[in-house]
Amino acid sequence: MKNRYILKNLCRKIYLAGAGDFWYEEGVIGNDKSFLYVMICYALFFIYVSMTILEIIAAVFADLPKDEKSDSVTFAVSHTIVMIKIFSVMSNRKLVKELNYKMVGICEAYEVEKTVAENYKIMKMNVYAYVTAVYGSCACFVFEGIRKMQTGSHFITVVTYWPFYEDDSLTAVLFRFFTTWVLCVLMVTMIAIDSFVMVTLIMYKYKFITLRIYLENLRVDFDKNNYGGNEEFAANKLQTGLIEGIVMHRDLLRLSKDIDRSFGTVMALQVCQSSGSAVSLLLQIALSSDLTFVAGMKIIFFVAALFFLLALFLCNAGEITYQASLLSDSIFYCGWHACPMRRNLRRLVLMACASAQRPLVMKAFKMLQLTYGTFLTVVRSTYSVFALFYAQNE
Template identity: 25%
Template sequence: MDVPSLKKTHPQKYYFKALCKFMFYLGMGDLWYEENGASYISKKVYTAWRIIANGYIIIILLDELLSYARTDLTDREKNDLVQFSFAHPLIYCKVLTLYIWKDRIKVVMERLLEGSRPIFHSLELERLSVKQFSRHCFSLTSASYVTLCSATIEGIRLHFIEDIPIRTEVVYFPNRSETGFFINVLRFFIEFHWYSIVAMMATMDCLALCSLLTVGHKFRVLRLYFRELRTRIMEHRGKKTREQLNEEFKKGFVVGIKLHVDALWCARNVQQSMGPLYSIQVMESVALLVMCLIKMVVAERTLTYLIANFAYIMVLIILTGSYMMAAGDITHEASEVGTAIFHSGWEHCDGRADLRTLAVVALQMSQVPVYMTAFGVITLSYTNFISVLRSSYSFFAVMY
């Protein structure tokens, strides 16, 4: 299927495929579940690119960690070092998690996009879900790069004021006293490293967020199916015999149960395959929010520095809030399925015992809450989003 027709007929698949393609170009491997038909030479070239891209990230991370051995760091550099040497390795932990769960993610992605769609789908709801994808991914990516640009502007300001090289990350080599063409080229790659690793982080988080939003979409489609089932039964009353009406409803109700089982399977397996990403993000957000608050208290309060720090805080809040709200939508949508099942029209089918039994089983299954969690303990929800922010401030208040 060509790209324009895919965008019109299956917008969710189009969006996921575009994300996976971008991750592929970043050297994060092929996460798409369909065969790409690449030649042997192309595969070897791409393997070399993956080694170079990931080696570049790892080498700069090690250079950053080694800077703890430096004795000439200023107070500002020490504060930045603690913050970045905590945040950047955690971002790469997300990449490693993606590599570990790659095969499982492919299976889950295929089930999300293809599993129950041939049975029943709503193109209108799919388009609405893709608009959600775009809003979440745009806000996350734009906030991330606004933060990077703010940090770069602050580095340029310090370059002109203090006559030091432009710096956004603190590394062991090169230090501020070293100069030369090769050193300047190396400095460029060190500064570009932050942009590169954030691109990886943004695409991973977008993939995880889109997976959560797709699970929520599945529960919305399920509710629509049961509403349409009721409408169909009400329209056929008086036009078909009771036996025909009962049989039609029973077949439709069984299909609805299958759709519900598929949605629950997707929720459970998205949690298993993407759960480590949520867990890392929650831990990272709490710790980095505390660090940013402390930096705002102890560091020099220039306008560009405050903008950079506020931008960093904002991206943490947006990223954590996106996860929490997308997961909270799943819990809410799943909780509404029981009402849709109860009002699906089973009471109009002559009171057959087997239909009542099916309805009771389906209702019992829908009463089990669907939660997405971090570390298997912290429930991702609207309420816990506020709790995470409060915990960060409380920890800062105790520490400071």
């Protein structure tokens, strides 16, 4: 029931962020088809898209100082990817609802309170750390804008094509403050979607842990029941329990394809965003001789948020592979060897072990492997590209 509460609560936050209702029970979270909600969502995303387009035009055509030009490129790339990520999840709403239904139902009857509590604690820690990194970066951008305003320049966080750099009219100032507010609201929607993907991966990982505990408990129960005159009952109970475990394992393996179809675009684009934006941001630090402390902190927070989210995606996906690989031992040591007359039980164990030994590797688009190794490769590649550009500009 705890997993149901976690996903339902997260879907409610996504609904309040304007991305729609992703809960599989209609009308429980809210009515995302009502006229008022639809109009608010259209208005909100029209503002998001308009600001992103203005950022792209500024990055391509605007004549700006070096620091603002760098910020315009970074924001244009990052916010374009963010919008694609959000729209990709929203376009797969039906698939996501089905995924939530399956995620809640599989292994629900055998969830252990201690394991679920640990699962929930890790989710909260990851989400809170991600929120801190994102809004820490936003705060630094705001403080840098205030510092510029106090030194005789104009306040700016989001660099857009209009207002122009020389425009310090009241309308221009108000529009710059407005884009800052839009940035903060956009981050709420982005965090809700990213957290949704992150929580799904963590919950999926703990489903394998729950299944492993269930299989290990089969052996404990078998040893308790397998005494003189009760061998037949113990063997029957072991066989029934093993069949149920095999069914749960099959359903969990199928769930990986649902996760790929629902969130594959988000995870793949995060790899591109983290590596591409990080190179641009790190070069700002390396090549700017007059970078202020706050300006440096805004870049560091931004890079930290990008790589922290990428680590949450790829490392949790890698942990899924590891937890799934432990199931073969749990199946093999379930107690089948103490049932010498049950050849059908032996065949079940053989097939189940063979299935569990095939590595479950999470992928995006069925190509990009989501593993610890991929994360390390992205980090090393990002540093290599940064070092190459830095050496050429020395």
